Amino acid sequence: MPKSKRNRPVTLSKTKKKGREHKESVVNSIRDAVEKYNSIYVFSFENMRNLKFKEFREQHKLTSRFFLGSNKVMQVSLGRSDADEIRPGLHKVSKLLRGDSGLFLTNLSREExxxxxxEYEEYDFARTGTTATEMLELKEGPLEQFTHEMEPFLRKQGMPVRLNKGVIELVSDFVVCEEGKPLSPESARILRLLGTKMATFRLHLICRWSPEDFELYREGLDESDVESS
Structure with a gap:
């Protein structure tokens, strides 16, 4: 019987080398982009949706470049202090790469x-653990939007349902989710079935750097915070 490829040992040094090469490639790509584009922004994101972000990135690939990934690698690319920054002032940008954040390098104007x-926001179905933005309660009675084959599945999600002459009906009122509380896996599935979107994918600017100046967008921050962080 042939050996499974999954059981073949992997040399750890090879995986480390590959990881190091990838990081070096990212560092070089960011440093090349710094020379190519006029300004650099740090942005944060909430409710990331990879497909939507890819579409947004494609729309602006002729004028701009996005980088997401390890904040530490992006910081190293720009320089984390006065001593190792690759352009004057970029260590300030580096220090704002925290949490869910990325780099946007562009030749677009600041206003654009x-x-x-x-203006960018995309609505999508909320995932498990997302905070519900509103309370949703289904009232007792027929659920005509569902076919009778769905009855066992809905019951597994905790819904008090039964079949009545081939129509699914709720035997009592049912709270799908409550505003301000995290969604359970069952609640997230029910919301998707109902077509209710509670997640909004947004991008927020944190700062802007250009060879001429540096600007903070996030409230509560000033340049002394960046210098001392």
Missing amino acids: VERLFN
Whole structure:
């Protein structure tokens, strides 16, 4: 019987080398982009949706470049202090790469970038653990949007349902979710079935750097915070 490829040992040094090469490639790509584009922004994101983000990135690939991934690698690319920054002032940008954040390098004007980020939002179905944005309660009675084959599945999600002459009906009122509380796996599935979207994918600007100046967008931050962080 032939040996499974899954059981073949992997040399750890090879995986480390591959990881190091990838990081070096990212560092070089970011440093090349710094020379190519006029300004650099740090942005944060909430409710990331990879497909939607890919579409947004494709729309602006002729004028801009996005980087997401390890904040530490992006920080190393720019320089984390006065001593190792690759352009004057970039260590300030580096220190704002925290949590769910990324880099946006572009030749677009500041006004155009601000408009793009402020206007961008995409609605999607919320995932397990997402905070519900509203209370949703289903009232006792027929659920005519569902076919009778769905009855066992709905019951597994905790819904008090039964079949009545081939029509699914709730035997009592049922709270799907409550505003401000995290969604359970069952609640997330029910919301998707109902077509209710409670997640909004948004991008928020944190700062802007150009060879001429540096600007903070996030409230509560000033340059002394960046210098001392």
